[in-house]
Each structure stands twice: as C-alpha cells, then as structure tokens.
Amino acid sequence: MIDTVERRPWPGYVAKVSAVLVIMLGAIVLLGWIVKSPPLIQLLPxxxxxxxxAALCFGLCGAALLTLVIDGPRWVVFLCAGSVAFVSxxxxxxxxxRxxxxxxELLGSSFISVNLxxxxxxxxxxxxxxAFSSVALMLVPRPFTIASxxxxxLSGSIVTAFGAAAVVGYWGGVTLAALHTSFGLVILGVGMLALAWRVEGHPMPTPPWLPLSIVIAVLTGIVGLWRALILGGYAPFSILPTVVLVVGCVIGPIFGLTVFLAQRGHAQAAALRRSETFLQEAQHLSxxxxxxxxxxxxxxxxxxQAHRIYEFDPGPISFASIARMTHTDDMLLFLDMASRARRGEDLDEEYRLCMGDQSVKHLHLVAHQCGANENFEYIGAIQDITDRRLSEEALDQVRSELARVARMTSLGTLTASIAHEVNQPLAGIVxxxxxxxxxxxxxxxxVEGARETAKRTIRDANRASEVIKRLRALFVKNAAxxxxxxxxxxxxxxxxxxxNELQRSQVLLRTKLADALPPVLGDRVQLQQVIMNLLMNASDAMASVDDRPRQLVITTTRDDDNSVRLTVEDVGVGFLPDEANRLFEAFYTTKNRGMGIxxxxxxxxxERHNGRLWAVPNSGPGATFSFAIPLSTESPLGVGGGVGDGVTRGPNRQHAAGNHDD
Known part of the structure; x- marks a missing residue:
C-alpha cells in the first residue's frame, strides 16, 4: 500500500514562484545568447x-518542477527532466x-569564454x-509519498547548499560557475525543498530530510573554505586547512544531530497533543x-470530561467534595466502595449524583489499583449513563404496559372461569x-344453627373476596x-x-410442585402472568387433540446452578423445527385469533428477573416450555425439595426462549 501524505498550501506557492523564476532565468540567458547581449549572459565583463x-537546463528543470506542483501531465516531467539528466x-x-x-556547443558556438x-x-x-535535481524530479511518483x-x-538540499557555496565562493575566487548560475541553483534548490515540504506527512512538523540537509550545507561550506585556503597559498593539508576540515567534519554532524533531536522532540510533542485531543474528544462523545x-x-x-460530569471547576478535587455530591440513597454504597478501595480491591459500581439544581445523574465507575505498598492510587473512568438509565426506565414502563395489555387479553379468555369461581361462593352465600x-x-x-350458617356465609364471602383479590392483582395496573x-x-x-377453564377444555392438569422450594426475588404478579400464559398456551396447543388424553404437567424444582425452574409439558401439536428461531418474535403466532405478544x-x-425462558420439542407429541430464575440472595438458600424421575427435562437440544403457540 502506498503511504500517501497530505499536502500543505504555503510550500506550494513557494515552489511555483521558484519554478517560474528559474524558467525566466533560463529564458533570459538564452535570449541573451540569441541576441548576443553579454550583460544577459555574464552580468559583468x-x-x-x-x-x-546551463540556461537550457534551468528552463527545463523549472518546467518540470512547475508541472509537478500543478499536477500536470507526467510526460512533460519526464521529457524536461530527462533532457536535463542527459545533458548534465x-x-x-x-x-x-576528459x-x-x-x-x-550543441546549441551554438560560444563567443564568450571568460574563465571557461x-x-x-x-x-x-x-x-x-x-544531475541531482533532474533525477529526483523524474523519480517523483503520483500520488506523492513520504519516500519521494x-x-x-535531499536533492534540493544538495542543490541549495552547492549554489549557496558557489555564491559565497566568489569572494574567495573559488567558484567556476557564473554568478547568476549560482543564484539560479539556490532558487531551484529552494523550489525543490518547498515541493518536498508540501507533501510532508502530518503530524511531523518538520521534514525528515532536514537534519541531513544541515549536514550537507555545513560540509559544503567547509569544503569551499578549505579550497579557498588552498587557492590562497596554503598547502592542502597544512595546519590551518586541516583544522578547518576536521572542525567542519565534527561541527556538521553535531548540527545535524541537534536538529534531528529537536525535530524528534517537536514531533513527539505534536503527537502527544494530537493524542490528547483525540482522547478528550472521545471522552466528550462517550x-x-x-x-x-x-x-x-x-x-x-x-x-x-470528568469535571464536566461533576460540574466542578478545573483543579485537584478532594474526596470529601465528591462524597458530598453523592445521592443520599447511594451514600452507603459509595462509602462501601471507598472502603473496598482502601483495601486495594478493584471497583465496578453504579451510583447517582444529586446536582445543585436537584437533578439526578447516574454514573458508572470502573477503577483499578496502580502501585504497591502504602503509596498507591486508583486509575479509573466515570461514564455518565443518565440517558441510558432514563431510556431503560421508559422501556420498562412500555414493557409493563404491554404486559398489562397481555393480561387484559387473557381476561376475556378466562371470563367463564371467573364467572364460575365467583358464582360458586355467591350461590353458597345466597x-x-x-x-x-x-x-x-x-x-x-x-340460634346455634343460624350461627353456623352465618359462619358458612362468611367463609363463602371470603372465598369470593379471594377470587376477586387474585383477579385484581393480575389485571389492575400497578407498579412492579x-x-x-x-x-x-x-x-x-x-x-x-x-x-375451571382447563376442565372446560378437557385438560387434565398434573402438578409436581417441590415443597420447601427456595424463594426467588421478583414481582409475584408478573411471574404468575408468565405461568398463566404458559398454561393457557399449552391448553390451546392441545385443543385439536382427540386421539390421546389432553394431559398437562407443570413441575417446579431447584436446579444445580442455584436457580429455580418451572416446566410446563403438553401433548399438543408441538412446533416445527424451522419455527424454532421465530418462537420469540413479537406478533408471531400460530393461532387463528392470537396476537403474538x-x-x-x-x-x-x-429476562428482567435475570432468568431465561426456552422451549424443546418432546420425544413424543407436544413440547416442553421452561423458565429458570436465580435464587434470591436476600435470604438463606434452603434445600429445595426435589421431585421424582417423572420430571420432564426434554432432550439436550434447546431452542432460545420462545413459545410455539401464542
């Protein structure tokens, strides 16, 4: 994969200006040769x-550089830079x-040959x-990469350093190139540096070739000074020229290393700031x-973000100020959490804050210990889950309303049973x-007989009252x-x-209910709704059965995983294998008049009781539906009374919670 990089705007402008100046320089000198104007060719006699x-090469290099800057055709770059490479x-x-x-003199004879x-x-x-500049321009790929x-x-650094050394060399008489050639090389080198800087990758603030460029520039200047000393009459390796060379060879790498270290520190600081910005934005969004x-x-x-959650001013915060923000109902939980933290335990808790405007925030805290011995600290995260909690509460309200609708739907089905249950004690009362x-x-x-008769009347009235009370508990809208x-x-x-409803449907109900079953923590009415729904569905599943007794077995037992299981087994029509995955879909039903809810x-x-509900087909006719609820941790776990081998557990294969006929 090509490592492409982003471009920066201002180096592009510098590269364009440099390319245009180099093209103009070459064109002016070539014009001077054509019109035979020495001032344009050599500036001074x-x-x-x-x-x-040289003039042609300046014009072609400038054209190639400008083409790269403006993303022009690649063939123009190859033609111009290739011609320069051939000539150089x-x-x-x-x-x-030699x-x-x-x-x-391919373009004509030279009528000026001063110092040539x-x-x-x-x-x-x-x-x-x-040669350096033309080869580098030809090898630049598209799109630009860090390698290019x-x-x-590096090529621009060499050209700039050589050009600058040539300009300085005029004062020592060590330069053979023309003065405007030296300046032209500096401009061409600067243009190439700007092109390289333009495509440098983010977040590196300075290019990686800069340290090496510093070394090249220093060594080039040292070599020029050494050559000037030789032309001034010193032997090549006499004391002074030798000292200049040695000092230059030491100072050049030192300068380059200094720039490299400063550059790396700058890059690391920029990367750290960028990482910190990412972290702050991620914390703010989450x-x-x-x-x-x-x-x-x-x-x-x-x-x-933690300051924003607690609405604290920036700065260190005392533990006491955090405790004061904690909701009074969660204060014991918060203090227990602090006590466990002082013992070195990891923390994972949810608690609430009471804000200054009396609003409540729900927080989730996770933290672990860092360090050892007495001097340790906790590093952790706090998430504001208020919106999630409010959404869950709204969802619970909708679910409760849906459950009540389901109970009211069952009320119509149980009308005959309700009438029978109420009429019996009422008839006895009359x-x-x-x-x-x-x-x-x-x-x-x-009087004695009347007294006994009145007692029977009271008994029947209580019986009717109990029936109404159970119905009211199941169907009246109450909070969980x-x-x-x-x-x-x-x-x-x-x-x-x-x-009575099961008798009317000719269903024989057998119960295998465990004695001394450990309690579960939950809403009694909702759990009874689940039981009633399972029994009614099993009864409906056997409505079309005529070739065998309509037997319904309901069992309760304690499982080995510290949960209580209820099982409802019928001998009805069961369900097809391809229906197993749809058993729990809302509004899916196999009944002609079912709602599917x-x-x-x-x-x-x-599931709200931390349990699970599932169904398995019987080895014979019918199906078995079961649900398991974890035992309550608020009371000692008693030894559940098991039932005999007649408990129906079904085969090992189990389908995700669902029903076969709703």
Missing amino acids: NLPPMTRN LTTIIEIVF VDAGID RSPGRMAPLTAVCF SLLVG RTGSFSWDVSTDIVTFSA TNAGTCLRMLASDSPN NNELVDLSEATREVAVLLS GLSVSRSIV
Whole structure:
C-alpha cells in the first residue's frame, strides 16, 4: 500500500514562484545568447558566462518542477527532466574522462569564454546540481509519498547548499560557475525543498530530510573554505586547512544531530497533543471521564470530561467534595466502595449524583489499583449513563404496559372461569343466607344453627373476596414490586384460578410442585402472568387433540446452578423445527385469533428477573416450555425439595426462549 501524505498550501506557492523564476532565468540567458547581449549572459565583463546548456537546463528543470506542483501531465516531467539528466550526466562524463562528446556547443558556438576551461561547457558543480535535481524530479511518483518527499528534499538540499557555496565562493575566487548560475541553483534548490515540504506527512512538523540537509550545507561550506585556503597559498593539508576540515567534519554532524533531536522532540510533542485531543474528544462523545485518586492524600485528579460530569471547576478535587455530591440513597454504597478501595480491591459500581439544581445523574465507575505498598492510587473512568438509565426506565414502563395489555387479553379468555369461581361462593352465600333467615323466623329460632350458617356465609364471602383479590392483582395496573416469591405457591394460585377453564377444555392438569422450594426475588404478579400464559398456551396447543388424553404437567424444582425452574409439558401439536428461531418474535403466532405478544412479553419478564425462558420439542407429541430464575440472595438458600424421575427435562437440544403457540 502506498503511504500517501497530505499536502500543505504555503510550500506550494513557494515552489511555483521558484519554478517560474528559474524558467525566466533560463529564458533570459538564452535570449541573451540569441541576441548576443553579454550583460544577459555574464552580468559583468570579468565574470564567467552562463552557458547555453546551463540556461537550457534551468528552463527545463523549472518546467518540470512547475508541472509537478500543478499536477500536470507526467510526460512533460519526464521529457524536461530527462533532457536535463542527459545533458548534465554527459557533461560529467566529459569532465571525469576528459573526452569531448560534442554536447558543449550543441546549441551554438560560444563567443564568450571568460574563465571557461572548455568553451560552452558547464562548470562541474553546475552539472552535478542539474544531475541531482533532474533525477529526483523524474523519480517523483503520483500520488506523492513520504519516500519521494525524502528524495526531493535531499536533492534540493544538495542543490541549495552547492549554489549557496558557489555564491559565497566568489569572494574567495573559488567558484567556476557564473554568478547568476549560482543564484539560479539556490532558487531551484529552494523550489525543490518547498515541493518536498508540501507533501510532508502530518503530524511531523518538520521534514525528515532536514537534519541531513544541515549536514550537507555545513560540509559544503567547509569544503569551499578549505579550497579557498588552498587557492590562497596554503598547502592542502597544512595546519590551518586541516583544522578547518576536521572542525567542519565534527561541527556538521553535531548540527545535524541537534536538529534531528529537536525535530524528534517537536514531533513527539505534536503527537502527544494530537493524542490528547483525540482522547478528550472521545471522552466528550462517550460522556466518559478519567480520574486518578491518591488514596494516601485523598486528592482526586479529574480529566476535563470528568469535571464536566461533576460540574466542578478545573483543579485537584478532594474526596470529601465528591462524597458530598453523592445521592443520599447511594451514600452507603459509595462509602462501601471507598472502603473496598482502601483495601486495594478493584471497583465496578453504579451510583447517582444529586446536582445543585436537584437533578439526578447516574454514573458508572470502573477503577483499578496502580502501585504497591502504602503509596498507591486508583486509575479509573466515570461514564455518565443518565440517558441510558432514563431510556431503560421508559422501556420498562412500555414493557409493563404491554404486559398489562397481555393480561387484559387473557381476561376475556378466562371470563367463564371467573364467572364460575365467583358464582360458586355467591350461590353458597345466597343459600346460607336463606337458611339462616328460615332458622331465625321459626317459632323456636335455631340460634346455634343460624350461627353456623352465618359462619358458612362468611367463609363463602371470603372465598369470593379471594377470587376477586387474585383477579385484581393480575389485571389492575400497578407498579412492579419485588418480593420473595415461592414459585410453587405462586403456581398453585394460578392453577386454582385456571382450574375451571382447563376442565372446560378437557385438560387434565398434573402438578409436581417441590415443597420447601427456595424463594426467588421478583414481582409475584408478573411471574404468575408468565405461568398463566404458559398454561393457557399449552391448553390451546392441545385443543385439536382427540386421539390421546389432553394431559398437562407443570413441575417446579431447584436446579444445580442455584436457580429455580418451572416446566410446563403438553401433548399438543408441538412446533416445527424451522419455527424454532421465530418462537420469540413479537406478533408471531400460530393461532387463528392470537396476537403474538403473550410469550414475547413472558420472555421479557423472565429476562428482567435475570432468568431465561426456552422451549424443546418432546420425544413424543407436544413440547416442553421452561423458565429458570436465580435464587434470591436476600435470604438463606434452603434445600429445595426435589421431585421424582417423572420430571420432564426434554432432550439436550434447546431452542432460545420462545413459545410455539401464542
């Protein structure tokens, strides 16, 4: 994968200006050769001229540089830079091997040859600079990469350093190139540096080639000074020239290393600031703040988001000020959490804050210990989960309303059973009241008999009252109320309520309810709703069964995983394998008149009790539905009374909670 980098705007402007200036320089000198104007060619009569080849190379290098800056056609870059590479490399071959390749006066004879060793030939320094720049420009890929930035930057550094050394060398008489050639090389090198800087990657504030460029520039200046001393009459390796070379060789790398270290520190600081910005934005978006707590001093340091959550001013915070913000109902929990923290335990708790405007915030805190011995601190995170809690409360209200709707739907189905349950005690009341009146109206009132009859009347009235009370508990809209529930006793109450309806449907109900079953913590009415729904669904599943007894078995038992299980087994139509995954979908039903919400609501009720509801097909006809609720931790766990081998557990394969007929 190509490591592409982002571009910066201002270096592009510098590169464009440099390219245009270099093109203009080459064009002006070439015009001077054409019109034979020495001032344009050599500036002053005693200075060496810029050769035609040098002027042509300036124009072509500038064109290639400008094409790269404006993202022009690649063939233009290859044509221009390739031509410069051919001319410069051929000139270098001529100089090194002392041959004449016929390229020096390719564009015409030179009528000005001041300080030129060969007419029309570029100075060695000029040829080397054009070779570096042309090859680098040709090798720049598209899109730009960090590697291409390094190549162009180093080449630009060399060209700039050589050009600057040539300009300075005029005062020592060590430069063979023309003065405007030297300035042109500086401008070309600056343009290449700007191009390299333009494509440098973020967040590096300075380019990686800068230290090496510093070394090249220092060494170039030292070599120029050494050569000037030699031309001034010193032997090449006499004391002074040698000292200059040695000092230069030491100072150059030191300067480069200094720039590299400063650059790396700057880059690390920039990366740290960028990382900190990312962290702050992530904390702000997730509403999560971080903190550290020095347990020995009780000083807490908050991140910016943690300050916003607590609405504290920036700065260190005392543990006491945090405790004062804690909701009074959660104060014991908070103090217990602090006590466990002082013992070195990890923390994972939810608690509430009471803000200054009396609003309540719900927080989730996670922290772990860092350090050892007596001097340790906690590092942790605090998340504002107020919106989530409010959403969960709203969802619970909707679920409760849906559950009540499901119960009211069941009310219509149970009308006959309700009427029978109420009519029986009412008929007894009427009969007993009439008997009592006759006993008291006789000539010799039977007071003792009337008293017994009145007692039977009271008994029947209480019986009717209990029926109405159970119905009211199931169908009246009340808030959820968690209590310790004996699942066997709750099942018996539902069985009594449904007994007449099951008899009318010719369903034989068998109960295998464990005695002394450990209690579970939950809402009694909601759990009874689940039981009633399972029983009614099992009864409906057997409505079309005529070839076998309609037997319904309900079992309660204690599981080995510290939970209580209720199982309802029928011999009805069961469910198809491909229906297993849809059993719990809301509004999915196999009944002609079903709403498809009963057992979907049952599943949500069981899950809110930290339990699970599932179904398995029987080995024979019918299906078995079960749910398990964890035992309550608020009371000692008694030894549950198990049932015999007749408990239906079903095969090992189990389908996710659901119902086969809602």
